[in-house]
Amino acid sequence: MFPSNNSNDDRDLVGRARRGDREAFTQLIVQYQVPLYNMALRMVGKPDDAADIAQEAFLRAWEKIRTLREAPFKSWLFQIAANLCYDHFRRGRRYGVMPDEEITSNVVGLGIATPGPQERAEANERTRLVRDCIQALDHDMRIAIVLRDVNGMAYEEIAAVLRVPLGTVKSRIARARAQVQEQLQRHPDFFPTTEDAHAE
């Protein structure tokens, strides 16, 4: 996926989708599924949960696209997904869950997630470490840094997604980075201190 300034290309697709054109909306899905899924994944940690959130976000966007007025589609879509992430945290459980026994034994914890064996094997240690550091952030800081450093959004775009002032975005990102940095520095084998590191 390219870093986005797709709002112009979106406009045509959004206009068609507003008139009920599934094909146009499908193109929007294709365009945003990877960044949206990855945003959710870095927020909630589990691939299944992230996919559920992305799916639900697309469904809601499709259902409500006629209410979209001036706002860029991308910010609006991410806003829907961000709200779903917060819902997920509030409920502390998955989107779709099964019979009672299943759910009680399966409540998703917050904080640093312990990856399953399979997951552990897939991800290399460094990736896992970074991911866990992000997971350890509080939700407000986490979403700000995910939108910035995972999704590459500008501060103004993040402010629109989160509906907070620019200054809040700035401070959440800075504090998130400082906290992640502090955690990473506990693992000098993966993250050499800045004396050894090279700036580009």
Place this chain on the structure above:
Amino acid sequence: MPSEPRTPAEPTLEELSAYLDHELDSAAEARVADHVAACDQCRARLEGLRETAHAIRALPMETPPRRFTIPEQRRRGWRWAPAGWIGSAAVALLLIAVGIQNLHLPAGPTATSGSFSTNSGGLANAPATRSEKGAVPPLSAPSPFTQQFDAQSAGAATNAATVVDSSNSARRLYPANDRMRVTVQLIGSPSTSLQSADQGLTLTLVRNGQGVALRPVGVESFNGTPIFGGWYDLASFPLSAPLAGDYRLQATWLIPDGSGRVLQVSVPVRIAG
């Protein structure tokens, strides 16, 4: 630049972080640049932040584990918040929608969408029915054949009554790896709670008088209408053998207004062997 003794004022953490992102105005950017050039400590802090941002940006962009789908047609007749229904406390409506996503269809001939495409009846006073199916093109990564089948039936009553949906169209599910999307709307509920117990809502998959309770998960309260639902993993249902057969997914709502009124609606679901 203000004439500081040697270097401009110490930049804050926020300024250093925003400097990395080129999100400072030009005056502030110049000030931070001047300072950092002359101050080892701030340069080290800046590099630390830069390394951190790079570490996060280096996380792999992962491929979604499945395709995302939208229904073939928008839900018709009602929006998420049909203003006429909400707020008139005398009216309560229970809507249930069941969608099916076959993530891994059994080998062999794939299902024909024709046999899944159903248009359910619903009762005369139900606000709408809907029938949906569809899929979006695959991701670049190979993914299993995916198709979503979705149909809904709705039942409603305006007064104390138990109403059972009259639809007889069956949604077919395969037991392995299938997921069923269920959406239940409690229109006109006196409560906005998303706890199923507060709402008096139960969901059961029934066959021959035996049921499996599904936990209704509160999804959102949209303009006062509590919405429950989620994806249910069919494989994890503790169903008795043989799995295959005709079921009904039944939603029962004991309206939490003290009246003792119950609304009930069900949709047929067929599990194929």
